[in-house]
Amino acid sequence: xxxxxxxxxxxxxxxxxxxxxxxxxxxxxxxxxxxxxxxxxxxxxxxxxxxxxxxxxxxxxxxxxxxxxxxxxxxxxxxxxxxxxxxxxxxxxxxxxxxxxxxxxxxxxxxxxxxxxxxxxxxxxxxxxxxxxxxxxxxxxxxxxxxxxxxxxxxxxxxxxxxxxxxxxxxxxxxxxxxxxxxxxxxxxxxxxxxxxxxxxxxxxxxxxxxxxxxxxxxxxxxxxxxxxxxxxxxxxxxxxxxxxxxxxxxxxxxxxxxxxxxxxxxxxxxxxxxxxxxxxxxxxxxxxxxxxxxxxxxxxxxxxxxxxxxxxxxxxxxxxxxxxxxxxxxxxxxxxxxxxxxxxxxxxxxxxxxxxxxxxxxxxxxxxxxxxxxxxxxxxxxxxxxxxxxxxxxxxxxxxxxxxxxxxxxxxxxxxxxxxxxxxxxxxxxxxxxxxxxxxxxxxxxxxxxxxxxxxxxxxxxxxxxxxxxxxxxxxxxxxxxxxxxxxxxxxxxxxxxxxxxxxxxxxxxxxxxxxxxxxxxxxxxxxxxxxxxxxxxxxxxxxxxxxxxxxxxxxxxxxxxxxxxxxxxxxxxxxxxxxxxxxxx
Numbered sequence: 239x240x241x242x243x244x245x246x247x248x249x250x251x252x253x254x255x256x257x258x259x260x261x262x263x264x265x266x267x268x269x270x271x272x273x274x275x276x277x278x279x280x281x282x283x284x285x286x287x288x289x290x291x292x293x294x295x296x297x298x299x300x301x302x303x304x305x306x307x308x309x310x311x312x313x314x315x316x317x318x319x320x321x322x323x324x325x326x327x328x329x330x331x332x333x334x335x336x337x338x339x340x341x342x343x344x345x346x347x348x349x350x351x352x353x354x355x356x357x358x359x360x361x362x363x364x365x366x367x368x369x370x371x372x373x374x375x376x377x378x379x380x381x382x383x384x385x386x387x388x389x390x391x392x393x394x395x396x397x398x399x400x401x402x403x404x405x406x407x408x409x410x411x412x413x414x415x416x417x418x419x420x421x422x423x424x425x426x427x428x429x430x431x432x433x434x435x436x437x438x439x440x441x442x443x444x445x446x447x448x449x450x451x452x453x454x455x456x457x458x459x460x461x462x463x464x465x466x467x468x469x470x471x472x473x474x475x476x477x478x479x480x481x482x483x484x485x486x487x488x489x490x491x492x493x494x495x496x497x498x499x500x501x502x503x504x505x506x507x508x509x510x511x512x513x514x515x516x517x518x519x520x521x522x523x524x525x526x527x528x529x530x531x532x533x534x535x536x537x538x539x540x541x542x543x544x545x546x547x548x549x550x551x552x553x554x555x556x557x558x559x560x561x562x563x564x565x566x567x568x569x570x571x572x573x574x575x576x577x578x579x580x581x582x583x584x585x586x587x588x589x590x591x592x593x594x595x596x597x598x599x600x601x602x603x604x605x606x607x608x609x610x611x612x613x614x615x616x617x618x619x620x621x622x623x624x625x626x627x628x629x630x631x632x633x634x635x636x637x638x639x640x641x642x643x644x645x646x647x648x649x650x651x652x653x654x655x656x657x658x659x660x661x662x663x664x665x666x667x668x669x670x671x672x673x674x675x676x677x678x679x680x681x682x683x684x685x686x687x688x689x690x691x692x693x694x695x696x697x698x699x700x701x702x703x704x705x706x707x708x709x710x711x712x713x714x715x716x717x718x719x720x721x722x723x724x725x726x727x728x729x730x731x732x733x734x735x736x737x738x739x740x741x742x743x744x745x746x747x748x749x750x751x752x753x754x755x756x757x758x759x760x761x762x763x764x765x766x767x768x769x770x771x772x773x774x775x776x777x778x779x780x781x782x783x784x785x786x787x788x789x790x791x792x793x794x795x796x797x798x799x800x801x802x803x804x805x806x807x808x809x810x811x812x813x814x815x816x817x818x819x820x821x822x823x824x825x
Contacts, residue, residue, distance in 0.1 A: 244422045245429070246384070248430050249416075249430050249433065252397075253749070255281055255284055255290070256289070257392065257393060259394040260443060263315045264290060265290070265293050266291065267293050267294070267295055268292055269294070269298045269301050270321070274395070281319065287820035293722065294720075295722045296719075298320050300689075301690075301720070302336075302687070303694065304554045304694040306335060306679070307677075308341070308698060309336070310693065311651075313483075313673075315342045315344060315345045315403060319346045319348075320345070320348070321348050324345065324363075324480040332687045333369045334682050335687065336408055337373070339679055340406060340408055340479075342407045342409075344410045344412060345373075345409060345412065346412050349362075349364045349416070351382050351417045352382055359683075366413045373411040374529050375411070376398070377395050377398060377413070379414045379415065380410075382417070384415065384416045385416075407566060414765075419601040423663075426817070429823050441787070454590060457580065457582075460580055465535075469500070469720060470498060470540070471501055471532075472540070473502075473537065473538070474508040474540045475542045475544050478565050478567055484509050485703070488514070490587075492511075492515075492817070493512065495593075496515070497592075497595075499604055500516060500538070501606070503549075504521075504672060506664055507541075507654070507660075507676050509676075510516045512672040513649045516749050517672070519668050520616045520669075521616060521666050522617050523819075528808065529551070529552055530726060532608070536560075537553070539562040541571075543572075561580065562580065563581045573650065575761055620668055623818075632810075633782060635735070635811055636666045636811070636815050637663050638662070638731070639662040640667060641663070643668075643671055644672025645786060647701075648715045649704070651672065651675035651702050654694070655685065656684055657703065659687055659706065679691055685715070689706075693723050693728060702728045703731060706731070706732060708732060708762070708764070712762065720736070727794075727797045730800065730801045734766070734803055741758035745758055760793050766779070770801050775798075775799050775801055776793075779802075779804075789790070789802045
């Protein structure tokens with residue numbers, strides 16, 4: 239084999255990607271560019287060998303979110319390849335969300351070699367710094383070019399990545415300077431492939447999994463504040479662990495509930511199983527109604543806080559002990575700064591708790607008096623909701639939150655976009671999301687990447703239902719440009735409420751209608767059927783829940799991307815919701 243730069247670029251690219259495949263990468267999103275050509279060509283060859291799936295995206299921003307959706311749904315690392323320059327900066331929004339959501343993504347970005355830096359060379363910027371504020375690690379191959387990077391250096395970079403992801407999942411940025419020539423001849427490519435397949439393809443490499451070891455002293459310091467013979471509440475926020483660990487998380491939670499008898503407040507995206515004993519239905523409304531009457535001295539909080547203002551107020555005023563248990567997330571997660579934080583996960587915590595207390599099957603407790611009272615209150619609120627909703631077939635956002643989990647098959651996953659959908663489902667869904675996989679990306683609480691995320695999830699888990707507002711959807715319309723996106727088994731429930739309806743509730747009292755629209759709602763007059771047609775996506779508009787049920791059945795049957803639009807009257811929504819809440823809180 240020749241030792242030319244083009245051959246070395248190609249061989250090192252093959253070696254690098256093959257090693258990432260060995261640590262779990264199954265899906266790769268490829269963005270266009272010339273500087274990244276050796277990586278792209280290598281990815282293509284590994285795809286031909288059946289080692290990795292490749293999907294292309296002309297928009298790096300959408301590619302990043304698509305990759306995040308794949309990682310969240312699969313529990314495995316995913317990978318994005320981009321060229322140099324502004325392409326790298328477009329990855330930042332997805333990197334921010336991956337950081338806050340603790341999901342493993344590798345960003346491979348091609349760059350110019352060191353000799354072309356800081357001298358005005360075309361498309362050469364300080365891209366190695368673009369993602370540094372949010373990535374777990376920023377790494378690089380040899381600054382003079384990939385061809386000067388040694389095999390052991392490639393292996394070391396992948397080992398660092400694997401160790402970091404095992405310990406604290408999140409985005410990794412690997413910047414790869416590549417010198418010309420970027421292309422490779424047919425003859426040289428054949429020669430390099432022969433060497434790669436003969437020497438490297440099936441070569442065994444050692445990757446040491448990082449065992450997360452609990453700090454027992456930290457556990458003892460925290461657990462001494464717990465009194466399992468007194469009343470308490472278990473609060474389960476959005477689940478940030480891997481979907482591969484969700485079963486063990488739920489088994490640990492079941493043990494925790496059994497030895498305490500405490501009630502459980504579970505977020506719509508908590509990952510909690512619906513058959514867990516002690517679940518309080520409509521807990522946010524219960525909290526809103528009885529915030530001054532819920533008496534206990536200890537709270538066990540799992541994961542980040544739910545997007546509930548009422549819960550935040552309750553926690554702020556709570557005078558007892560709060561213990562916050564996190565899943566592989568070593569940053570502070572308590573904005574009210576009143577909890578003892580435990581970093582090593584619920585499984586570790588429960589194992590040490592059972593060991594310390596010598597608890598066995600005989601130690602299971604019945605539901606506490608507080609749990610029975612809260613469960614009863616939740617059921618009473620449920621009756622009020624059912625009476626109101628069954629008497630009126632007109633579609634509103636809060637009714638969607640209550641009825642869609644009952645209309646969409648329980649075995650099929652749901653993704654909730656940020657802003658109003660996740661808040662309405664928290665209040666009105668009656669734990670309906672707990673019967674299935676439910677996804678939402680609340681790390682940075684933005685509407686970025688909604689469609690691309692959903693398309694990424696639907697590559698792994700489908701049929702998927704995406705519930706989204708109109709602005710969140712159109713903000714990421716480039717998601718349709720990801721390869722094969724229209725062929726995904728994705729149903730989009732598009733809530734058309736003339737813009738950011740959440741702002742109606744917040745700012746309507748103190749702004750004129752034209753000010754509210756211009757400054758916050760930002761409504762767009764969109765011809766939705768034409769928009770759908772332009773992307774070759776099936777479209778339906780429905781006006782009542784009977785038609786919505788029929789539309790869901792239709793969308794699942796055709797196994798392609800579908801948009802189902804429902805129109806919401808914001809004025810009517812506010813009036814109805816306020817009347818309902820007044821009836822519940824005052825009942």
